[in-house]
Amino acid sequence: MLTELACKNASCPSDKKRARFSDGGNLYLEVASNDSKRWFWKYTVGGKEKRLAIGSYPAVKLKEARAARDEARKVLQTGADPTQRRRLDKAKVRATAVTTYEKVAREFHALKQREWSDAHSTKWLRLQESNLFPWIGGLPLGEITANVLLEPLRRVEGKGLNETAVSLRQYAGQVFRYGIATGRCEDDPATKLRGALGAVIVKNMAAVLDPRKAGDLMRAIDDYRGLPATREALLLSALLFQRPGNIRAMEWSWVDFDGSQVVIPAASMKRTKQAKLNGEPHLVPLAPQAVASLRRMKVLTGRGRYVFPSLLTGERPMSDNTVNTALRRMGFDNTEMTAHGFRAMARTIMVDQLRVNPEVIEEQLAHGKSGPLGTAYNRTQLKEQRREMMVLWANYLDQLRLSKPMTS
Template identity: 65%
Template sequence: MTLKAARAGRDDAGKIQQQGIDPAQRRQLEKLERKADTDASFEAVAREYHKTKSSAWSPRYAERWISIMEKDAFPWLGSLPLSSITAPMLLQVLRRVEARGAHETAHTLRQWSGQVFRHGIATGRCTSNPAPDLQGALMPIQVKHMAAVLEPVKAGELMRAIGAYAGQPATRAALHLSARLFQRPGNIRQMRWANVDLEKAMWTIPAADMKRTKSAKINGRPHLVPLPAQAVEILEDLKPLTGHGQYVFPCLLTGERPMSDNTVNTALRRMGFDNTEMTAHGFRAMARTIMVEQMDVEPEVIEAQLAHGESGPLGAAYDRAEFVVKRRKMMQLWADHLDELRQGAKILALKAA
C-alpha cells in the first residue's frame, strides 16, 4: 500500500468515526453485503433451486437441467444479481442458443430460467420474473413426429418383411413383439424374463421401468400388458435362446445388458424402411391409428395399453379386472388383424369384441 493510499484510508476511517460508525463494523457490513450479492446471483439461486428440487426429479432430468444452465446461462448471467436481470438481457442469452439452431433448448432454458426467478421471488432475492414476458419472443419449435406406417396395406408389407427378416432371431422376435404389443421401445428391449408369465399370458412392467415422474416410479402401479397367443408363442420359441439370462433381448456382446436402443431401427433400415417411413416408436402410432380408424376399438382401451394418462382421471380404472379383460380382447384382436394384413387379407372395418 502506498503512503497516499494509507492516508486516504486513515481519512476515511476518521470520517466514519465522526459519523459514529465503527470502521470494523463497517467492514463487516460491507462483507455481508458482498456475500448477499453473491448469494443473490443468478447462478447461486439456480444452484440452490436445483439442490432443493433435484431429489424429486429423475437423475437424467436433474443432470440435464444443471448442464443446460452451466452451458447456456451461467457464462453470461451467472454472476449478475438476480434482481438486475431484465427481459432484454435474458432474451439476448436465449438468442445465443437459437443462433446455433437449438430452438427447443432455447424454449427449455426460458422455462427453467423462470423457475429460478420464481425461487428468487419466494426467497426474497428478486421481485419480478422476466421469463414469461419472452414467451412469444422465441422462434416456434418445429414438432417432429415419429415416422410410422399408418396404412393397413403398408402395415401388411411391414409384417411380411419382419417375417422374412434374416438377422438375429432375438432381433426378429423384438420386431414381432414391437408390432403386436406396441409398448415403448425402451420397455421392449429391457423386457425381463422374471416379469413375463407365459402361463397367465401377462407381462408386468414394474413402475420403476415406466416413463413416469420419479414419485410415480416409486409409488405407482405396474403396467400390465396382456399377451396375445402369438406373443406367447414367440416368447416360448425364444426362451431356449435367451431364457438363461435376465433379459429377453440381451446384448449380443454381454447378456448382462439389454440389446442396444438402435437395434430395432437398424433392422428396419435393413428391411428397406428408411427413417422417414418407420421407426421403433412408430409401432405405437401404427397400432393406435389402425385400431381407431379400421377396427373401431374404444380409444380409452388403446390409451390404457399405450400407458397414456395413467395418472389422469381414468388412471385408477386402468387395472380393474374388467378393464384388463377388455385390453386382453383388444390385444388378441390386434395380433389377429396383423396376421390378416400380413397374409394380404381384404381390409374390413372390424368391430372390437
C-alpha cells in the same frame, strides 16, 4: 485529538478492564486489558445513547476511523440509525450472495432433484451450466431483465439449437418463479420472452399408419432373414407397442407365462422419480401370438437376464439401434417407420379401423393421465378391456399380414 502514534502507544492500566481514548466528535479508541484496540462512535438516536463499532486498530487506522465516523454522522442526519443501517447493508450483502442466478438455480435443482427423473435432472443442470451460468450465473436475479436473459438464449438459437433455447427459457422461468416465491426477486423476465424465440417445429416419429402398409410391414417382419432375436423384437414391438426401451431391455423376470402378461416394474417405466419409487408396475397382457414369440426367445436366451441380450455381452440388453437398423434393411427408411412408430401405428389403426376406445389404448401405452383423477385412477378397471384389445390387435395384424400386398 488523537495521533497515529498515540493510538499505537495507547494501553489499558493494569487495574482496569478497559480504557477509552477520545479523538473528538464522539469517536474514541477503546483498549482492553488484553491490549486489543477497537474504534467506537457514540451517538444519540430517539433520546437513547448508542455506539457504533467501526473496527479494530491497527487494521483500521485513525484516518479511516474518522472517515467512517463522518459517514455514520451523515446517516444519522437523515433520521436513520447508523447501527440499523449497517445491519441492513450486511443483510443485503448476504442476500446478494445467495440471490445470484446460479445459486438460486442450483438451490431449485437440489429441491426438485428428489422428484425429477435422473435423466431430466441431469439434462436440466447440464444445459444451465453450459449455456446460462457462464453469462448470467453471477448476476442477482433482480438485475436480470428480459433483454439480459435473451442474449444467451440467442446464442444457443444461433447454433441451430432452437429446441434447446426454448427449453432453457422454460428452465429459467422456473428459477425466477422460485426466486419470487422465496423473496429473491419480484419479476420473471422469462415470461416476457414468449414469442421472442423461433417456434419449435415438432416432428413426429415416422410411423406406418395405413393398414395396407402395415400389412406390408408385418410380411416383411415375417420374412426377416436376420438374427432370430431381431425378428422377434420387431414382432413384439408390433404386438405390444410399448416404448422401444422397454422392449429391448425386457427381462425374463418380467414375463409371466402363467398369467399371459409382462409386468414392467415402475422403476423401469418413463415416470417421475416419485412414480418410479411408489408407482404400480405396468401390466402388458399377452395375446397368444406374443406368448409364442416369447417362448421362442426362451429357448434362445432364457438362461440370461434379458429377453434380448446384447450380442457382445449378456450383461446388457440389445442396442437401441437394432430395431431401427432392421427396419432399414427391410426397406422402411426413417421417414416411413421407426421403432417408436409401432406405438403410433397401433393407436391410430386401432381407433380408426377397430373402433377401440382410445382410453383403453392410452392405458396400454402407459401415457400419464391428466385431469382430476390423474395417477390415482385405478388401472385395474381396464385390465380385461386391455387384454381383449391385445388379442384383437394381434389377430388384426395377422389378417393384415395375410392380406394382398400393396402394389407400388
